[in-house]
Amino acid sequence: MLKVFLVEDEFVMREGIKNNIDWASHGYEFCGEAGDGEVAYPMIQKCKPDIVITDIRMPFMDGLELSKLIKKEMPWIEIIILTGFEEFAYAKEAIKLGVAQYLSKPISGDELLQELDQLAEKIREKKREQEVREQYQREMEENVQKNRKDFFKYLVTGSKTPVELLEMADHLELDISAIWYNIVLVQIKSTRHARDEFSSSIVEAEETLKAYESESDVLAFERSLEGKALLFKGDSREEIEEKEKLFLEVLQKTIGTYHHLVYYVGMGEPVNRLRELPESFEQARRAFAHRYLQKENMVIRSQDSEKxxxxxxxxxxxxxxxxxxxxxxxxxxxxxxxxxxxxxxxxxxxxxxxxxxxxxxxxxxxxxxxxxxxxxxxxxxxxxxxxxxxxxxxxxxxxxxxxxxxxxxxxxxxxxxxxxxxxxxxxxxxxxxxxxxxxxxYAEEDLSLNTVASYVNFSPNHLSTIFSQQTGQTFIKYLTDYRMGKAKELLRCTGEKSSAISLLVGYKDAHYFSYLFKKTQGMTPTQYRNGAKTV
Structure with a gap:
C-alpha cells in the first residue's frame, strides 16, 4: 500500500478528507495528519509517506515552505497542493518545486481519489524502474569487481599518474583522496578445503569484515586466491596505525568463531603520496610471503620481515x-x-x-x-x-x-x-x-556465479577470475549475452509474447527483461522483433 499524509489547517476540511475516503480498499494507508507544516514535517520524516497532501495557506509554516523541506530531504515523496487561491504565482512556485498536483478547493473525495490514483500509478512505475535498476546493479557487481581489480593493479604498479588514478577512482565511485595511505594484504584460509574450493565459512567471515571496512573508510580489493588488499587512508600516520590495530582486533575476533579458519596478514609501511603506494605494496608483499614460512594466524609487518x-x-x-x-x-x-x-x-x-x-x-x-x-x-x-x-x-x-x-x-x-x-x-x-x-x-532464474561455483566446487572469486582469464569476459556478461541470444531467437522465430520469452530465458520479471534487453541490445524487444538491427 502507498502511504498518504494530510496537512490541512481547517479542521472540518481535514476531517472530511480523512473520513470520506475508504483509503484501505483503494490501496492506500492513511498514515498521519497535521494542522500546519511545522508540526507535520517531523511526523513526515518519521513515517516517510509516498504522498503528502497539503494546503498552501497555513499558519506557522505554509504548504510551499513545507514542500521545499520535503523535496530537499525526501525527494521521492510526491506532493499534492490544495488551495482556494487560484493565483498564478503560487502555481508557478509549486511547479518549480516539483509538486505533482496543484488542485483547487473545495474538492470532493471522488475527485481527490481520482487524482491520487493517477499519481499512484506514476509512483508505482517509478518504484518498478528503481527496482529494475537496482537488480541490474546487483547482477553487474562482478563487472564492478573486475574493474576494481584492474584499478588496484594500476594503483600499485605506478603505471598511471595520480591525476589518472583520481579520474578512474571517480568513475568507480571510490574516494582515494587522503593525506596518508598504507597497503595491507589479508588472506583467510580453510583447513578443510583446497584453496580454490567453495567455503561458506570464508564467505561468512569476509562478510563480517565488510562492515568494518565500510565504517572505517577502508577500501577493499579482491585478489582472488591471494585474498584481499586493503587500502587504509587517514589524516596522519597515527590514524592509519589505529585503524590497522582495530582491523586486526576485528579479524581475530571474527576468525575465532571458526575453528577451521586461519589468517595471514602482510602490512606495508604508511606513505603520504599516491605515487608512493607501489612501495607500500611491495613491502606488504614481502611481508605476506612469510605465510609460507611461519605459523598460522600471523601478522607480519614490513619492518619485521627485513630484520x-x-x-x-x-x-x-x-x-x-x-x-x-x-x-x-x-x-x-x-x-x-x-x-x-x-x-x-x-x-x-x-x-x-x-x-x-x-x-x-x-x-x-x-x-x-x-x-x-x-x-x-x-x-x-x-x-x-x-x-x-x-x-x-x-x-x-x-x-x-x-x-x-x-x-x-x-x-x-x-x-x-x-x-x-x-x-x-x-x-x-x-x-x-x-x-x-x-x-x-539458463532458463533458471536463480542461476548465478555462486550456484555455478558450487556446482564445480570452486570458490566464487576464483571461478570469476579464471572465467575472465579463459574467456576474456566476466561470468555475468557471458550469462547475459547467452540469455539475450536465446531471447533474440525466440523473438524472431516464434510468436511468443515478450513476457513469456522473459520466463523462458531466466527472467521472472518482464520489466527487468525489457530493461536489460534495451540496455544490452540498444532497443526494445518489440523493436527487435519488428526487424531493427541491434547495435
Missing part, C-alpha cells in the same frame, strides 16, 4: 634447523604465486641463517635439497623433472650466496610456471563444464 641477523663466523650450531624444512618449499610450490617467488626465496634463505650460507658445503646442501624438492613436486603433477636444470656442483653454481639464491629462485620460478600451465589446462575443462551447465540451466 637481518648479525654477522658471525659460521658454525653448524648457528643453523636454524626448524627453517631448513623442505615442506615449506613444497607448500610454496603448491600454492605460491609466480610474482612471489623472489620474496619467498629471500625470506627462506634469511630464515635458515645468513651466516650459515657463508659455508659452501651448507649452500650445496640447500641447493640440492631444493632441486630434489622441485623434482618430486614436478613428478607429483605429472611433469618430467628434466624440465628444470640440475645443479652442476663441479662448475661452481653455488659459488656464493647470490648464485645459490639465483639458482633456487630460477628452479622455483620454472616449477610454478609449469604448475600454472597445468592448472590452465585443468581450468579449460572447468570452464567447459560451466558453459555446458549454463546451456542446460
Amino acid at each position: 637481518a641477523e648479525a654477522e658471525e663466523a659460521f658454525s653448524i650450531e648457528s643453523v636454524n634447523t626448524k627453517e631448513v624444512n623442505r615442506g615449506k618449499i613444497t607448500e610454496f610450490l603448491k600454492v605460491g604465486g609466480s610474482d612471489e617467488v623472489v620474496y619467498f626465496v629471500e625470506e627462506f634463505f634469511r630464515g635458515v641463517g645468513t651466516n650459515a650460507l657463508k659455508s659452501g658445503i651448507f649452500r650445496q646442501y640447500i641447493v640440492m635439497d631444493a632441486y630434489f624438492c622441485v623434482s618430486d613436486f614436478l613428478e607429483s603433477i605429472h611433469v618430467g623433472k628434466e624440465q628444470v636444470a640440475a645443479p652442476d656442483l663441479n662448475s661452481g653454481i653455488v659459488g656464493d650466496e647470490k648464485e645459490a639464491m639465483d639458482y633456487v629462485q630460477g628452479i622455483l620460478q620454472k616449477a610454478v610456471n609449469l604448475r600454472e600451465q597445468r592448472a590452465t589446462d585443468r581450468y579449460r575443462d572447468v570452464i567447459e563444464q560451466v558453459m555446458h551447465y549454463i546451456g542446460e540451466n
